[in-house]
Amino acid sequence: MNECLPIYIFGEVLFDCFADSEPLLGGAPFNVAWHLQAFGVNPRLISAVGDDDGGKQILAKMQQWQMVTDSVAVDPLHDTGRVQISIIEGEPSYEFVLDTAYDHIQPQNLSTPEGEHLFYHGSLAARCSTSRDSLAQLRDWPAQKAFVDVNLRDPWWELEWVLAEVHGAHCVKLNRQELICLSKTEQAQDDIEWLQALARNFRLENNIANLIVTLGADGAFLVYEMGQIISHEMPPQTTTVVDTVGAGDAFASIVLLGMLHHWQWDTILERAQQFAGFIVTQQGAVSDNPAIYGDFKCLWGMI
Template identity: 40%
Template sequence: MTANPEPVIFGEVLFDCFEERSVLGGAPFNVAWNLKGLGRDPLFMGAVGDDALGARVQQALSAWGMRPEGLQLDPHHPTGQVQVTLSGGEPQYEILADQAYDHVEVAGALDALPDHGILYHGSLALREASARHGLERLRDHMDARVFMDVNLRAPWWKREEVHDLMAHATWVKLNQDELSALAPEPAADPEVQARLTLACFDLEAMIVTRASQGAMVLTREGAVHAMNAPAVAGLKDTVGAGDAFSAVTLLGLLEGWPWEVILHRAAEFAARVCTLHGATTEDPGFYASAHDAWNSARPSPQPLSPGGRGAR
């Protein structure tokens, strides 16, 4: 394992409300949860309301052994909720406005942060200008290398705002539809689209997930790594598959895995999450089996350089 500080995960924690149940989620929270299950100790930074759902988040955080100091209690806004419906196994989301996760106050949490390392964020929790300003303070305080996990949810995004976030990132992960929406110019070939976007935002690498077609990673040095999607035996739903992929990608960056190893392990773990109802599980064995297998076949580490975008 490389000597990188534990990652800081910034963004939304909310409940995905299905017809028959409510499931704790939010892409950044799912990533933090998965990383904890896989043996890391991330600091999740988000906010919940002073309500029953907020209490459930705090209880779950404690039971899973996650660090509590980044979770804020907002007495003025409710814990986030999203209505989820499934069509052919694919989730559709109705996202409410003005939730607690829109109002994270970073000033009081800066002392708890490492002075370098990886800062993960998505895009949904940055729909408000105040949240984007808070993220900027985090980036500057940590001199962070930034992993941006694009999560476009209409109507909660603007192209120019997402582009600004990408311009401050080191790595960007998105799906094929998001790539098409954000690429600086159209191109019929997804690899050409990704290469144009990588160069436009001066990224170290771009990770593109392509549903049944698998995923690919393009690097600044010109390398392209691609793999087909693994088969899923016992598919329940695809909720959280992208978050699982992100968590393992982050784990690989922290531990210095080569890109081809990261891609393979992230895709295999995302496929396993598709056998769950929802994005995560409280079963430690689900994570231990993957983590133990990776430890027994640990690749030679490729350490990250410290510092933010300028340290390349």
């Protein structure tokens, strides 16, 4: 890959609504695109917002952040997406409003890429037929390296569809519980060796080139090539965790960044966890402070 490799990101942009604060920008694909833009990549976000105040606010924020907006459709028939988030025992619980703009994504101002490109998507935005059909068309682009970020949000996912999407992907990221669910395993064990064996089998059965399993505070591991594993533990948390919303998206954005810059996989896992560890110290999934991203670029020798 070269550093000019195009990156396309498909899926939801919405507002995260907490009980005790103003709505915040969110949606896994949007969060990933926002972070990548701040790290000097110019991703193309393919999404939709409503023709409402929320949609106008999202487009204005993207333009201020110098993000490309011409593939974010303005839908006059559906409202901008929203999700109500509750924090229960330290973990977020989500209630997504149904039939919003991102359920009706119809790609615009796009042409088939010429040559190799990265294509990131999750699973939530394909819960309705319009966006699911659009995603299927985009996944057919030739010379594509697909990054599937599994986000199982009940009741908005179907096992067979998710398995079809991850099959043959260049990279798949999921967490411990998502791996267990997709593996259809009834007797889950709280043992890292058992989990790694499960991941090896899942990767092989689904012809996945690189499978990343995130373990929250316990770190993450990668299964790649002939079943080799690279594992990275999280260092002790020295700062206060405010909320974990968006931590996985922060992690995914650095994995994509590392793939683009040819970082070694152990470096990718370390840096992805460093950045995700920062995101959980603030409320909201993204930051609009460029200096924060500048600090990480300096830390990682990117400037």
